[in-house]
Amino acid sequence: MTEPGSDEVAEQGWEQLSPLSLILRGGVVLLAVVSWMGAQLVSRVGNFVSPGRWRDSSGQPDEVEGILSHPWVSLGILALVIVAAIGAAWMSWRFTRFRVAEHQVELRQGWIFRQQRQVPLDRVQAVEISRPLVAQILGLAKVVVQSAGGKDSNVTLAYLPLPRAHDVRDRIQRAASRLEGYAAGLADEGGAPTGVVQSAPGGTEGPYGSLPGDLLGLAPDTGRLVVQVPNLRLVLASLCHPGVVFLVLAGLAWGIAALTVIPDEWGPFGGIVVALPGLVPMLFGLLSTRVREVLKHGNFRLTDQGRSVRILHGLTDHRTTTVPLRRVQALEIVQPMMWRPMGWWRARVNVAGIHGDDSELTNETVLLPVGTLDEALTVLTLVDPALSPDHLRTAALGDGGEANWVTASPRARLFDPLSWRRSGYTVSGHGVLVRRGRYSRRAAAVPHARVQSMKLMQGPWDARRDLAAVSLVSTPGPIGIVIPHLSLHDAEAFLDEESQRTSAARRSEGTPCANPAPGDGLSSVDIALTDGHRP
Amino acid sequence: MTLRGGDLGWRSVSPALVKVRLITLAVTLVVPLVATVVLAVLVTPWVWLGTLALMVAAAIIAWVIVRQVSAISWIELEEELVIRKGRLIRSLVSVPYGRLQFVDVQSGPLMRAFGLSTLQLHTANPATSATISGLEVPIAEDLRARLSARGETQRAGL
Numbered sequence: 001m002t003e004p005g006s007d008e009v010a011e012q013g014w015e016q017l018s019p020l021s022l023i024l025r026g027g028v029v030l031l032a033v034v035s036w037m038g039a040q041l042v043s044r045v046g047n048f049v050s051p052g053r054w055r056d057s058s059g060q061p062d063e064v065e066g067i068l069s070h071p072w073v074s075l076g077i078l079a080l081v082i083v084a085a086i087g088a089a090w091m092s093w094r095f096t097r098f099r100v101a102e103h104q105v106e107l108r109q110g111w112i113f114r115q116q117r118q119v120p121l122d123r124v125q126a127v128e129i130s131r132p133l134v135a136q137i138l139g140l141a142k143v144v145v146q147s148a149g150g151k152d153s154n155v156t157l158a159y160l161p162l163p164r165a166h167d168v169r170d171r172i173q174r175a176a177s178r179l180e181g182y183a184a185g186l187a188d189e190g191g192a193p194t195g196v197v198q199s200a201p202g203g204t205e206g207p208y209g210s211l212p213g214d215l216l217g218l219a220p221d222t223g224r225l226v227v228q229v230p231n232l233r234l235v236l237a238s239l240c241h242p243g244v245v246f247l248v249l250a251g252l253a254w255g256i257a258a259l260t261v262i263p264d265e266w267g268p269f270g271g272i273v274v275a276l277p278g279l280v281p282m283l284f285g286l287l288s289t290r291v292r293e294v295l296k297h298g299n300f301r302l303t304d305q306g307r308s309v310r311i312l313h314g315l316t317d318h319r320t321t322t323v324p325l326r327r328v329q330a331l332e333i334v335q336p337m338m339w340r341p342m343g344w345w346r347a348r349v350n351v352a353g354i355h356g357d358d359s360e361l362t363n364e365t366v367l368l369p370v371g372t373l374d375e376a377l378t379v380l381t382l383v384d385p386a387l388s389p390d391h392l393r394t395a396a397l398g399d400g401g402e403a404n405w406v407t408a409s410p411r412a413r414l415f416d417p418l419s420w421r422r423s424g425y426t427v428s429g430h431g432v433l434v435r436r437g438r439y440s441r442r443a444a445a446v447p448h449a450r451v452q453s454m455k456l457m458q459g460p461w462d463a464r465r466d467l468a469a470v471s472l473v474s475t476p477g478p479i480g481i482v483i484p485h486l487s488l489h490d491a492e493a494f495l496d497e498e499s500q501r502t503s504a505a506r507r508s509e510g511t512p513c514a515n516p517a518p519g520d521g522l523s524s525v526d527i528a529l530t531d532g533h534r535p
Numbered sequence: 536m537t538l539r540g541g542d543l544g545w546r547s548v549s550p551a552l553v554k555v556r557l558i559t560l561a562v563t564l565v566v567p568l569v570a571t572v573v574l575a576v577l578v579t580p581w582v583w584l585g586t587l588a589l590m591v592a593a594a595i596i597a598w599v600i601v602r603q604v605s606a607i608s609w610i611e612l613e614e615e616l617v618i619r620k621g622r623l624i625r626s627l628v629s630v631p632y633g634r635l636q637f638v639d640v641q642s643g644p645l646m647r648a649f650g651l652s653t654l655q656l657h658t659a660n661p662a663t664s665a666t667i668s669g670l671e672v673p674i675a676e677d678l679r680a681r682l683s684a685r686g687e688t689q690r691a692g693l
Contacts, residue, residue, distance in 0.1 A: 452658045453663055456626065457626045457627075473663045476662060495629065499615060503633075506634075
């Protein structure tokens with residue numbers, strides 16, 4: 001490893017983080033140390049001013065204790081610790097360098113113990129910019145380069161001034177997209193790409209922060225604003241939750257019960273006072289999930305970037321995430337029952353490489369936290385242009401009886417009295433549309449070319465009525481596609497036909513030459529993204 | 536592909552799998568059985584009821600094992616491997632060769648003693664693991680080789 005001498009560093013394009021990141025990264029530790037020392041000092045000074053107290057308690061005055069108790073000594077130690085902490089932070093900052101090279105992003109850290117981490121650009125899944133609250137105040141941002149190797153292989157550049165963060169992200173994306181352009185060229189030769197919006201080379205580049213009214217400082221630097229969710233709507237939608245209703249009802253019941261039982265001399269509000277403590281934990285648990293929902297999806301905007309969509313979200317901790325269209329495996333719109341009067345829907349997708357097991361990350365596949373059906377359909381058709389909005393509308397709102405739709409068998413009425421008329425599927429040349437649920441509705445779409453495997457299931461009750469369920473298995477994610485209660489004949493026929501359709505779709509979509517790395521599931525071509533987001 | 540019937544030439548797994556699973560069942564039941572017998576002799580004869588319950592449970596499970604093993608069948612079609620399982624809860628899984636990420640062949644000591652192994656197919660979704668237990672080792676090895684070869688030629692991107 002070479003010495004990070006400043007001349008050599010400048011030559012090779014190594015860059016430094018913002019000096020202000022000292023405050024952000026070391027600030028908390030420093031604050032803790034200072035406050036601890038401060039507290040110690042106050043008590044020591046107290047002891048020094050009235051020495052009789054410690055002499056009384058310990059019998060003999062302890063020499064060391066005595067010296068340490070002297071305010072000047074304490075102050076000196078405090079100063080020394082602070083200076084040492086600042087020095088260490090400064091050294092760590094000085095020796096942290098990063099570089100966007102032609103084939104990789106490199107981060108070098110450490111003064112005594114050197115550490116160098118590299119992420120090859122063709123393994124980059126995503127470049128995310130994140131801005132915690134304090135960073136926003138200081139005009140800083142964090143760049144997280146996420147790679148296919150898992151959490152430990154990420155490179156985090158914390159922190160950079162916002163314009164530089166945008167610049168670094170753009171540079172990484174540009175370098176990675178050069179590789180992807182090459183790979184995409186191969187794929188185009190191999191077969192007709194479906195569901196991929198082609199954009200002109202360099203279409204994702206441009207000046208950052210150019211959008212007017214960019215209060216967040218996380219403007220979609222480029223791209224067309226497709227949908228924006230007002231925070232008020234998000235808050236209302238989050239409150240339309242069975243838990244909230246339950247809590248309100250429980251609170252009322254509890255209050256009334258308490259009021260009738262509580263003796264009069266406790267006053268008119270005695271019952272409420274008694275009732276409240278019991279409700280507080282419930283309130284807390286419920287509110288925390290609702291608040292987290294608003295925090296995650298606040299300031300939500302989705303922009304069209306050509307080959308990917310970029311999502312800006314987060315009420316206090318601003319984030320941008322990018323979903324590459326090529327990696328979308330399945331799409332879904334959901335309408336919880338309580339959103340029906342407002343006609344609100346939520347849209348989400350399964351993205352290859354993003355695993356649903358981490359609850360913190362699954363939400364990043366939400367493409368629209370709450371919006372009208374039109375907005376939801378706009379988003380879905382943007383992500384998969386081969387989808388027909390009319391078909392989707394039928395899938396969302398249809399109540400059964402439409403042509404082209406195969407619905408659950410009437411024999412399933414006993415098992416599914418509410419939605420057996422509605423639940424079912426339709427097939428287009430591009431994919432399968434599935435709808436379920438009568439009061440709490442959902443409609444999902446999966447392209448034939450994205451079906452991983454298929455499953456036919458029949459439990460004992462189904463067997464009695466000659467029914468079966470079909471499941472089209474997608475990659476891991478929030479969406480699972482199951483068509484329940486088909487007649488066994490329909491289900492078997494569907495399976496046969498769908499296996500032919502998926503095989504044809506696979507043949508036209510993927511050729512062996514476009515996927516040169518067999519056996520690892522995430523071949524290099526699949527990962528070479530302009531800017532994806534990571535599991 | 537049908538959930539029942541053998542029209543296409545479905546292949547079943549080795550009946551020796553029944554023995555393997557029965558032995559496993561017997562081994563797991565030995566300790567609780569001995570415990571109940573000891574308690575019945577030393578403490579109170581009422582514990583014989585527990586012994587009886589265990590025996591009945593064992594008999595039922597053994598019957599289920601026999602039925603289950605005979606219900607496992609598989610077939611190699613042109614583009615996919617199809618596996619059927621279950622009597623009470625029937626399932627049929629169809630995995631296209633082009634979607635295979637890798638194929639595992641495993642064999643524990645007991646399975647090896649009977650010359651059997653388990654073949655497991657892995658796709659991009661780890662939740663849907665398709666397995667065939669009780670294949671004779673040469674059959675499993677051949678199948679794995681064929682699956683890998685077909686996976687290479689028919690591979691599709693994610």
